[in-house]
Amino acid sequence: MDFRMDRRKLLLGALGAGAAATTGLRMPAYAQNAPIRIGWLATLEGPFATGGQDGFRCMQMLLEENNNQAGGRRIEVVRESSNAQADVALARARKLIEQDNVDMILGPLSGAEGIALRDYSRTLTGKTIINGSSGASDTTLRNPSPNFFRFNTDGTQWMAGLGNYVRRTLNVQEVAVVAGDYAFPYAQVFGFSLEFCRAGGRATYLWSPLGTTDYSSIIARIPRSAGALVVIHGGSDGLAFMTQYAQAGGNLPLIGGSIMADQSMLSARGPHRRLMVGMVSAGPIADVHDDPMWNDFVARYRRRWSNQGGFASPSIHGFNFYTAQQAALLALNEVRGDLSGNQAAFQRALSGLRFKNAMGADVHLDHNRQAVSDIFLNRIEERGGQAATVTFARAAQVNQTLGVPEAQFLALGAPSRDNTGCIATS
Amino acid sequence: MSERTGAVRTGLAARGVRSAWVLPASLALLAVLLVLPAVIPPFFTANILGRAIVFGIIAMSMTFLATYGGFVSLAQMMVAGIAGYTVAVLVPGAVPSIVGGVPYAVAIPLGLLAATAMGLLVGAIAVRTQGIYLLMITLALAVGVHLFIQTNIAWFNGYEGIRNVVGPEILGLPFRNTYVFYYTALVVAAVLYAMVLYVVRTPFGLALQGIRDNVRRVNALGYHAALHRIAAFGIAGFIAGWGGLLATFYNIGISPGTIGLGATVNILVMAVIGGLGHPIGAFIGALIFVVFDTFAADLYDRDRFNTLIGAIFLAIVLVSPDGVLGIARRLGRLLQRRPAAQPAEAPR
Numbered sequence: 222m223d224f225r226m227d228r229r230k231l232l233l234g235a236l237g238a239g240a241a242a243t244t245g246l247r248m249p250a251y252a253q254n255a256p257i258r259i260g261w262l263a264t265l266e267g268p269f270a271t272g273g274q275d276g277f278r279c280m281q282m283l284l285e286e287n288n289n290q291a292g293g294r295r296i297e298v299v300r301e302s303s304n305a306q307a308d309v310a311l312a313r314a315r316k317l318i319e320q321d322n323v324d325m326i327l328g329p330l331s332g333a334e335g336i337a338l339r340d341y342s343r344t345l346t347g348k349t350i351i352n353g354s355s356g357a358s359d360t361t362l363r364n365p366s367p368n369f370f371r372f373n374t375d376g377t378q379w380m381a382g383l384g385n386y387v388r389r390t391l392n393v394q395e396v397a398v399v400a401g402d403y404a405f406p407y408a409q410v411f412g413f414s415l416e417f418c419r420a421g422g423r424a425t426y427l428w429s430p431l432g433t434t435d436y437s438s439i440i441a442r443i444p445r446s447a448g449a450l451v452v453i454h455g456g457s458d459g460l461a462f463m464t465q466y467a468q469a470g471g472n473l474p475l476i477g478g479s480i481m482a483d484q485s486m487l488s489a490r491g492p493h494r495r496l497m498v499g500m501v502s503a504g505p506i507a508d509v510h511d512d513p514m515w516n517d518f519v520a521r522y523r524r525r526w527s528n529q530g531g532f533a534s535p536s537i538h539g540f541n542f543y544t545a546q547q548a549a550l551l552a553l554n555e556v557r558g559d560l561s562g563n564q565a566a567f568q569r570a571l572s573g574l575r576f577k578n579a580m581g582a583d584v585h586l587d588h589n590r591q592a593v594s595d596i597f598l599n600r601i602e603e604r605g606g607q608a609a610t611v612t613f614a615r616a617a618q619v620n621q622t623l624g625v626p627e628a629q630f631l632a633l634g635a636p637s638r639d640n641t642g643c644i645a646t647s
Numbered sequence: 648m649s650e651r652t653g654a655v656r657t658g659l660a661a662r663g664v665r666s667a668w669v670l671p672a673s674l675a676l677l678a679v680l681l682v683l684p685a686v687i688p689p690f691f692t693a694n695i696l697g698r699a700i701v702f703g704i705i706a707m708s709m710t711f712l713a714t715y716g717g718f719v720s721l722a723q724m725m726v727a728g729i730a731g732y733t734v735a736v737l738v739p740g741a742v743p744s745i746v747g748g749v750p751y752a753v754a755i756p757l758g759l760l761a762a763t764a765m766g767l768l769v770g771a772i773a774v775r776t777q778g779i780y781l782l783m784i785t786l787a788l789a790v791g792v793h794l795f796i797q798t799n800i801a802w803f804n805g806y807e808g809i810r811n812v813v814g815p816e817i818l819g820l821p822f823r824n825t826y827v828f829y830y831t832a833l834v835v836a837a838v839l840y841a842m843v844l845y846v847v848r849t850p851f852g853l854a855l856q857g858i859r860d861n862v863r864r865v866n867a868l869g870y871h872a873a874l875h876r877i878a879a880f881g882i883a884g885f886i887a888g889w890g891g892l893l894a895t896f897y898n899i900g901i902s903p904g905t906i907g908l909g910a911t912v913n914i915l916v917m918a919v920i921g922g923l924g925h926p927i928g929a930f931i932g933a934l935i936f937v938v939f940d941t942f943a944a945d946l947y948d949r950d951r952f953n954t955l956i957g958a959i960f961l962a963i964v965l966v967s968p969d970g971v972l973g974i975a976r977r978l979g980r981l982l983q984r985r986p987a988a989q990p991a992e993a994p995r
Binding site: 266300301302304306307308309311312315316319320332333336337340341344364401402403404430431637638639 | 688689690691693694698742794797798800805806807808810811823898899900901902904905907909941944952953
């Protein structure tokens with residue numbers, strides 16, 4: 222009997238302590254001296270694990286440089302990991318918001334996750350989601366959510382200039398496009414095809430699901446007439462494709478998607494590296510870019526992470542998460558850490574931000590809270606025994622519709638495997 | 648007839664399931680689950696208990712087949728997904744809208760019908776296989792359907808799946824409400840649980856257990872064992888279908904990842920760590936799984952928390968091959984042995 226009483230008391234005590242802890246966390250969320258809680262959500266599992274880790278690296282570096290403070294308040298970070306599946310990202314986001322009580326989420330990394338979190342953000346009041354690195358255009362273009370912000374350019378924007386370059390400068394008539402069968406590659410293919418086909422090019426599309434390991438049937442279907450191969454895969458998929466293409470003796474000139482020509486690919490060992498030298502790609506970053514801001518960013522990244530698993534140069538995901546963290550800190554400084562009033566002032570500050578990202582490109586948001594920024598054309602070159610992407614051209618202030626009037630762009634329909642943006646105008 | 652059922656029932660008792668305990672214990676558990684949301688934070692209600700109940704329903708469909716029929720089917724998550732996809736394709740508001748415009752009151756029964764039909768189909772295809780071959784054929788069906796859905800854009804929107812399936816309104820309240828979701832899931836789970844307990848006592852259920860114990864004898868007695876098997880898969884499909892519907896509403900949509908290989912294995916893990924032997928094991932296993940799936944990253948290195956999850960599941964299965972239920976049963980037996988005056992109850 223005594224024992225039972227004790228256990229009951231213990232339970233009551235534990236419940237009391239639990240209740241105190243939860244209310245204790247909630248009450249001072251509006252007080253100025255309490256820490257701001259930020260949830261980081263990236264993929265530490267699955268095909269984009271290396272990109273997710275690099276995202277965390279870059280955000281951690283920026284926070285450390287700011288002494289884990291913004292707007293006069295300390296910042297506490299809760300890290301969560303998903304595996305690039307929408308339902309897992311959603312479960313983790315729910316945990317961050319509802320259990321860990323974070324004020325904002327920086328994430329996620331991949332396309333379908335981004336759309337799921339955009340939908341979730343609509344059910345929240347007084348919370349903000351700042352996109353990490355997901356690049357599906359529909360996340361902000363169609364049906365945007367008022368508390369979902371994206372400071373990185375999307376997959377379609379990243380291809381600005383590439384289609385024209387391949388058709389006009391390289392003078393290629395026909396390409397084969399191999400791409401992943403999901404939102405992000407759809408966006409990239411759309412951006413590429415829009416320019417390439419308008420300039421009179423023809424394209425064959427070969428799709429394969431995310432996580433495919435055997436690409437032999439795709440490689441066998443690349444038409445002989447193709448003058449170049451456009452590869453829009455990323456992560457372990459990109460590596461698997463390129464390795465198998467190299468082993469199959471492939472030798473077409475290569476054009477890369479934005480997460481293809483990236484350090485997460487170039488740092489991996491294997492036969493693909495020989496083929497990838499000379500590959501032309503487009504995207505928001507490059508390894509070698511002659512800008513003091515970028516050189517400084519790379520130097521800081523190397524100093525902080527070179528002995529702890531960092532890449533030779535920050536990856537595109539690292540850069541995107543860094544930009545999201547930059548925006549969060551800038552807006553927090555602007556409102557002096559004031560998240561009261563359902564974060565209205567903070568979200569207004571986010572919408573009005575104008576800053577330079579780590580590439581030294583200006584960033585501001587459009588009416589859908591989507592970034593407008595610069596896009597670079599890159600070529601992979603050997604630099605000091607290491608393959609690296611080097612910028613050689615720049616498209617300034619690319620918006621989400623690639624300069625096409627928004628109504629006209631929307632009328633083209635959402636990017637998909639059946640809507641590649643390849644519409645000839647001749 | 649009564650002799651036969653009597654013989655099977657003894658077999659059941661020998662498996663350690665004492666029916667006298669089951670009803671009061673189940674009702675007590677139900678009562679606890681009914682009042683629990685009043686004392687725990689909403690996060691636990693929806694995302695731990697609610698999610699565990701939803702997964703538990705799907706795992707129970709597997710436990711039902713394994714415990715009473717001896718068929719370990721790996722297709723149950725896929726069958727659940729069929730119900731989820733059917734509803735997602737039909738209901739209004741889904742993005743992208745594929746058929747759309749069919750009210751939930753019609754779409755939900757159609758989803759359950761589709762899952763039952765898929766269950767029957769899986770049962771029919773696998774009807775001649777046993778043991779490891781049954782495992783392989785159901786796994787192949789699960790992976791096949793998963794890949795088909797992942798590559799089919801016209802009907803299932805491929806890799807991205809169908810989003811914004813918000814669920815029906817119940818008594819005028821949106822399904823997104825934590826408590827609406829939780830109590831709906833709880834009531835569905837309780838009814839299905841009671842249904843399983845009832846079914847295994849009917850002549851059909853007893854014949855099923857007869858098939859498990861000795862197919863040839865059941866055939867010799869004049870039963871059509873193959874039809875019984877297929878029907879059992881149909882019932883399991885119906886149960887899994889409910890789980891699939893609730894999971895789809897909980898996730899505000901469905902994508903191929905929900906029914907992929909990982910999810911299939913998760914359901915197996917839940918059923919095994921909970922314990923095959925009684926349907927309640929599925930829910931216990933699901934609860935343990937969800938708790939660790941949610942909090943392992945807080946307890947252990949964020950890059951490697953899957954190691955912790957794996958180690959715990961391994962430990963449970965090593966300590967007790969029949970899962971948590973087996974541990975409970977052994978503890979119960981230990982406690983009963985203490986007062987030596989009491990005679991042993993069931994002969995083993």
